[in-house]
Amino acid sequence: MELDALDRGGFLRLAGTLGAGLVFAVYLPGCGRSSTSSSSAPFAPNAWVRIAPDNTVTVVVNKSEMGQGVATGLPTIVADELDADPNLLKFEFAPADQQYIDPVYGAMITGGSTSVKDMWMPLRTAGATARAMLIAAAAQQWSLDPSACTAKNGVVYHSASNRTASYGSLTAIASGLKVPTNVPLKRPDQFTIIGQQHQRLDIPQKLNGTAEYGIDVRVPGMLYAAIARSPVFGGKVKSFDPKAAKAVAGVVDVVQVSNGVAVVAKNTWSAFQGKNALQIDWDDGPNANLTTEALFAEAEELARTHRGELVALSRGNTETAKGTVVEATYRGPFLAHTTMEPQNATADVREDRCEVWAPNQVQQRSQQEAVNVTGLPLEKCVVHTTLLGGGFGRRLESDYVREAVEVSKAVKAPVKVMWTREDDIQNEFYRPMSVNVVRGVLANGTLTSLSHQVVSQSWLKRWHPQWLKNGVDMLSMAEAVDAPYYVPNFKATFIDHEHGIPVGSWRAPDANWNGFVTESFIDELAHAAGKDPLTFRLALFEKTPRAAGVLRLAAEKAGWGKRQGAGIAQGLAVVFWGGSYAALVADVSMVNNMPKVHRVVAAVDCGTVINPRIVEQQAQSAVIYGLSAALTNKITLERGRVQQHNFYDYLSLRLADSPPIDVYVVPSKESPTGVGELCTPPIAPAVANAVFTLTGKRVRQLPFSDALRA
Amino acid sequence: MISITVNGIKRDVEVPGEMPLLWVVRDELNLTGSKFGCGVGECGCCTMHIDGVATRTCVLPVSAAAGKQIETIESLSSDNSHRVQKAWLAEQVPQCGYCQSGQIMVASALLKKNPNPSDSDIDQAMTNICRCGTYDRIRTAIHRAAQEA
Known part of the structure; x- marks a missing residue:
């Protein structure tokens, strides 16, 4: 059944093209229009969309498909405004070219869970413009006013005279028309494919060996x-x-x-x-004698002496706040990415x-x-x-x-x-190691002051120094400076720990570590205040109702506060990343002094959902990725040499150990925001918070195997 | 010269006998559906069927595969009509997809041996790594494929 539909849709033809070798069709701007006389020429009103006489719609994707579903998500946005037939939709990757830049980044970059957010308006406009021109082409052919015609599913209709014209039949006329500006976009309630698309365009070629990596x-x-x-x-x-x-x-x-x-x-x-x-x-x-142990000692020394400390954000006065002081130091290891393809x-x-x-x-x-x-x-x-x-x-x-x-x-x-896998693990741009010192003040059980000091190596200053704000790398401060809690007295500071080990972006940088610290420490504060971690958090979400929304939803679906079975405790965590919010509840027991995760409930608020199935996939994927790292993974150095080699000493979660992950999405008409990385930061603290309930032991370093077996 | 039979076709290859089967199939025969992920038999991206048994071929010398029936992902079907491919499509299993040739080859060997595997059978058989974490859907897809038989 599915295969019939796909074959009709040309998906298998696409798979064949991609698999055939090095035939990467590259759209050269202007080509479409310069050959309007040829009936086989596609209609290409802009750089993003091409409609062929055989009715197929090709969307040029300016982002890299690494599993996150962008080669489906971006074409879906175009297809909806275009009123294209989703079964005739294809994608093609853009060449390196200035016309394909991300308008927010100002360059071709796939990162930060921004693809859908940044391309949302340009691609809607591209689709709507193409649709207006196809309607105008049909109207011209029928000597009608365009306002008398409508379009649906790749066909222009004039219902009064019962006439139809497929998009493919209109390419020659449409190519001769002037490209209009300010074409109106749909209202959200007019979307027909956005939010309804459940199939990925890249899957058929990934089932038979023809996909080309x-x-x-x-x-x-x-x-x-x-x-x-x-x-x-x-x-x-x-x-x-x-x-x-x-x-x-x-x-x-x-x-x-x-x-x-x-x-x-x-x-x-x-x-x-x-x-x-x-x-x-x-x-x-100069790094011949470097050890990670020495680097952590160095970072702790920096934390103590405040040398080179820069303020990222400050309000009120964290020094003078009175009450019960809770203070803790957290240590995060270097991590490798281990992409499946070296x-x-x-x-x-x-x-x-x-x-x-x-x-x-x-x-x-x-x-x-x-x-x-x-x-x-x-x-x-x-x-x-x-x-x-x-x-x-x-x-x-x-x-x-x-x-x-x-x-x-x-x-x-x-x-x-x-590269071999050993090359890959030992020649990385690692997730930076980090030492975080956090301090909270509780007055009558209420959090009145919070400070968060991050000692880590900025990778952004190497990668794109123009994005530093007053010398502070705000990405190094993600989830330290912008966690969704409002505390009246607040201070977040950064010390750049330059140590010569290459560091870089790692799924949800660097919220993946700072988020662990924030969410674990908020849990520490809740316990110190004698409050339930759920109600303690909700009280701090007055200014971030969407954070409260995902937390309430996750807690409700997970049965927070109810008994979960012998030896099982729940932990929760919240995150703000890529413009989206998520909350996780993890059901955990202890086996051989290590956490075993039985189930995860995730609640996600990412605004408008383009493809519900991909949102679910990404939430699950991000949880597994974060859990894999948190359980056993760390990169360590002895005599300047990386001590890990391959999947036997840098482990990856396998099927038998992977918990079921139930994903719930908050219905929303807000503009779409990111989901590819969102759920990586909160999984480790959700598990660690359950471990505290189970064992009374507060996990302040990762991986769990170091924290719990030490 | 070594003779191997890949997807039913006998091929003569001029390679050292210790060259792993994976690299012979990929570089010499240009069948690139089977992937390289670790080179030490840990991740399973390179899984092929050797006389019907799911085998990690990045550590299997080509000489050890001579005279045996070697089947790669390309042998299942090019139109995704094999029941495991159909189940994978229905459940939308792949994300990056890089490990999926290997996952599909292990699953199809499992189903041949055990037409109706339990969750614990799947746990034991499906030990390949997927860095995207598609495991839950792999499990569901195997159950779906079992129903189709």
């Missing part, structure tokens, strides 16, 4: 490379002997690149074997042109890497985005793109650089 790219004459990188961050190659590597069957070359030595071979396995055989003498540099990129550097294929969240940065390495002008560097086997923020970096371009340039052939 970065690792699957193949260019004629392509070679495969593996790179040996310094085992210590900041280390350099002193000298190397390529002999043993060159002796490996299949190895064709060994070349030095900016961050190590690349072994180039006829296949991936030979490149890996050659890399293992390399003899390299490294200069370990990092990789393919580059083909020629004399006059460079082409890159990459699973990447920042197309223009990838393009800039190509420019920097080759010296070619921007327009000669073409970047194709494949599907991403996970992103989680790791692919906001473009280090692997630079590598591929460097190696291709050196060997004068197309090259795919492939």
Whole structure:
């Protein structure tokens, strides 16, 4: 049944196209209009939508699909305003090009759970404009006034004369019309696909092996490379002997690149074997003796001395507030992303042109890497985005793109650089380690003062320094400065702990850690005040009714306050991220001194829902991702070397250990906001708060395996 | 020269016998549906059927697969008509999708051996990693596929 519908819809044709190899159709602006005389030309009134004579509607997606559903969500927005037939909807990824920038970021970036929020108005306008032109085209064909015609499901109607014209039949006439401005948009109650779409457009190709990820790219004459990188961050190659590597069957070359030595071979396995055989003498540099233990001591010293402390937000006076003082210090570890697809990129550097294929969240940065390495002008560097086997923020970096371009340039052939899982875990932009000192004052059981000091390394100052506010990285302060609680005396401060270990964006940066601190500490305060954690929180949500809404909903659905079965306790947590609110309630018991999560109830308020199924998927996904990290994961350093290697010592939750997650969405007519990361921050504190109820032990460091087995 | 039979077709490949089957299939035969995720047999992205048994091929030397029937995700069906693919579609299982070839291959081998697996059978068989956390839907989809038989 489903397959019939899909085949009619052309989804399988799309899967076939994507799977066939390197045929990435790229829409060149202007092409549509310049060939209006041809009846096979698509109607392309703007950069975002293309309607073909066969009635298919292709939406150009300027965001990377890493599982979050953006290749379905964005086309759905266009399709609704266009009144397209959702069964004839296709997507195509945009090339690196200024016309495809996110209007808020001012660049092509997929991050911060912003895709739907930022593209909502541009894509609605694109769809509505195309619809108006198709109606005008039909009206012209029928010598009628456009106001006499309507459109529905990919067809223009003139009901008085019972005439119809499919969108595909109108492409030639529509292409000759002037593009109107200020086309009215629908009222929310007129949406027919938004909120109703339950199918993802990218799924058929992901069931039969035809979906193309970065690792699957193949260019004629392509070679495969593996790179040996310094085992210590900041280390350099002193000298190397390529002999043993060159002796490996299949190895064709060994070349030095900016961050190590690349072994180039006829296949991936030979490149890996050659890399293992390399003899390299490294200069370990200044981080040769670094340990995470020493870094935590350093961070705690900074917290005590307040050296370099900057105020992110302050109101009232946290120093003079009188009452019972509760104070605590929390420690968060470095974390790796472990995207399911290890990092990789393919580059083909020629004399006059460079082409890159990459699973990447920042197309223009990838393009800039190509420019920097080759010296070619921007327009000669073409970047194709494949599907991403996970992103989680790791692919906001473009280090692997630079590598591929460097190696291709050196060997004068197309090259795919492939990372092993060990490369991936040991050469990261980690979730920053952090020391947080929190202090609350309770007066007659009411929280009157709250201060939150964050000591962490800002990654934003490296990644996009223009976004710092008065020198403060507000992303490093997420959920410390903007948690939804209102406390009259409040202060949040930041100390940038520069330590030489690369850090970066990790699903819900850096709310994923600060949120753990805030939500655990609010729970500490509730217990200190002798109040129920639910009512204690609700009293602080006067100015954030949507936070109160999700918390009430989650508590009601989870049966908060009711007995949950022998040995099971509940913990709750709330989060504000990406413009959205969520609350989680976790049902937890203790097994072998570790928390076992039996069920999670999530309540989400993300404004208008584009695709209810994807919202549910993302809430579940974010919970599993956060729980995986919180239970056992940490990256540690000894002698400057990362101690973790692969999935055997950096664990990932598996099916048998994954709790059912029930997701409830608050109905809303607000503009849509983010869901991809929202539920990662609150899961660890929800579990930790249940652990406190069960054991009386307050978890102030993660992972749980360190906190509870120490 | 090593002879292997992949999806019913006999292929001769000029590779060292210790090269893992995964890389032979991906790089030499250009069947890229099976994925590389860890290289140590932990994650299961590379799962194929070897004589009907779900096997992690990133640690299986190609020489060990010679003379056996090797089936990859591409053998299930190209039009998603296999009951496991249909169940995966109905339950909208994949997110990033990178691990799903492996998940589908383990599930289809499980259902051949055990036409009506219990939750605990699924727990034991489905040990592949999914970083998107699609596990709940994988479980539901396996039950759905079992009903279709």
